[in-house]
Amino acid sequence: MNKNNLSLAFYLFIFAANTAFAGHFHYSYDAAGNRISRSFSAQKIAVPHSNSPSKAIADTKHDIKVAPNPTTGIVSLSITNLAKDESGSVVVVDLNGTIVYSLKSISAANSLDLSSLPNGVYIMNVEISGMKTSWKIVKQN
Numbered sequence: 001m002n003k004n005n006l007s008l009a010f011y012l013f014i015f016a017a018n019t020a021f022a023g024h025f026h027y028s029y030d031a032a033g034n035r036i037s038r039s040f041s042a043q044k045i046a047v048p049h050s051n052s053p054s055k056a057i058a059d060t061k062h063d064i065k066v067a068p069n070p071t072t073g074i075v076s077l078s079i080t081n082l083a084k085d086e087s088g089s090v091v092v093v094d095l096n097g098t099i100v101y102s103l104k105s106i107s108a109a110n111s112l113d114l115s116s117l118p119n120g121v122y123i124m125n126v127e128i129s130g131m132k133t134s135w136k137i138v139k140q141n
Helices: 003-018
Strands: 022-029 035-043 060-067 074-079 088-094 099-103 109-113 120-128 131-139
Touching (some): 060 120, 074 120
Antiparallel strands (some): 022 035, 035 060, 074 109, 088 099
């Protein structure tokens, strides 16, 4: 598989992973038209036992902000409405799918040091209590 097909397969995988939950995105933009935040409103469906009806778990809404993007190294990741009992993680991968940075426990305010990475495009996967979303991060000096 050549590099272009591998990249396409990776993006399709990310798209499929993000469409596993019913929901929608809300975007915020600054005056110059740059996207500054994205929030995802999702409803996770519980898998029923064989003798119980389907039930929906309450909607979860987190406003996730990533700045600056593009970055020269330090990326700020802030998450609103993050409850103390919610767990989450961040994984940054390059376009080959190699994990280049991971943070196993997140809080409402996180700082990711990507300064040691070469310039390029990376995918940041954020997971909070089973909900997943991805961001494209551009690293440039």
